[in-house]
Amino acid sequence: MNFLLETLRLIVLTIYYHIEAFIKVIVPQRKKDVSGEIVLITGAGSGIGRLMALEFALLDVSLVLWDINVDGLKETAKQVKEKGASRVHYYHCDCSDREVVYRVADQTYKAFLPAMTDKNHGHLVSVASSAGLIGVNGLADYCASKFAAVGFAESVALEMIAAGKEGIKTTIVCPYFINTGMFAGCGTKWPRLMPILEPDYVAKRIVNAILKDQVYVLLPRSLYFLMALKG
Structure with missing residues (x-):
């Protein structure tokens, strides 16, 4: 009986999520307000990381920038401030070194997740x-x-x-x-x-x-x- 109920539940949920996904495709989704949030970006010293920081600089967030390239971080921090970001912090961090990550801040998946789950909030x-x-x-x-x-x-x-x-x-x-x-x-x-x-x-x-x-x-x-x- 449990097997039948679980199978039925799986089928219903599958149909539900497919319908939900279809609706999201055809109906424009509202953007959430992230003002005041803390946004950590790894690899922020150049490339996609820097460009994402510049995008978030327009959204009134607190930016925390990580990279192994300190000069690149300084340049990114300068650019996001010019874009209007007022709360910017940058740290030298080698994300391949777990001890460095934990020392710089209580962050990355393993270090971030407990705090996120406690508050049931994050992305x-x-x-x-x-x-x-x-x-x-x-x-x-x-x-x-x-x-x-x-x-x-x-x-x-x-x-x-x-x-x-x-x-x-x-x-x-x-x-x-x-x-x-x-x-x-x-x-x-x-x-x-x-x-x-x-x-x-x-x-x-x-x-x-x-x-x-x-x-x-x-x-x-x-x-x-x-x-x-x-x-």
Whole structure:
């Protein structure tokens, strides 16, 4: 009997979430107000991290910027202040060193999550890659790390739902190649279907997704179609 009830519950929830997702696609979602919130951005010394900081600078948040590049952090802090941000703090932090992370602040997933769950409030954003969704020839090690990042973020999101922590939102970002130094020299066989993405566009899409509590951000949009074909 329990098996039948659980199966029925699964079917009902699946239908419900599909309908909810469809409605969110066709009905514009209101953006949440993040003024006064604390926004921590890792890798804020350059690239997408800096561009996201510049976007958030317009939203009256307290910015906490982390990077291993101190000069880059100083430049980002200068730029966000010029954009109007009044509460800006930056710290040298090597996010690959757990002891450094804990010493700089009580942060990252492991260190942040207990405080978030206590307050049932927060938003976790993981920037992974399209290589975390689809295997790529010649990129086995890179794909493995990105699949792990996506799987970890999805698992944390499900744990929050199971724990009844509906106030903690998650966003998982999976972009294709971005026109930054990391992908210098990379090309694409299908520029119309899978174009090289511009950093400013990616940063704006990420911030917009956070404000709308969007769970997945696949860039470019054609990735949604490719994922459907994969399924």
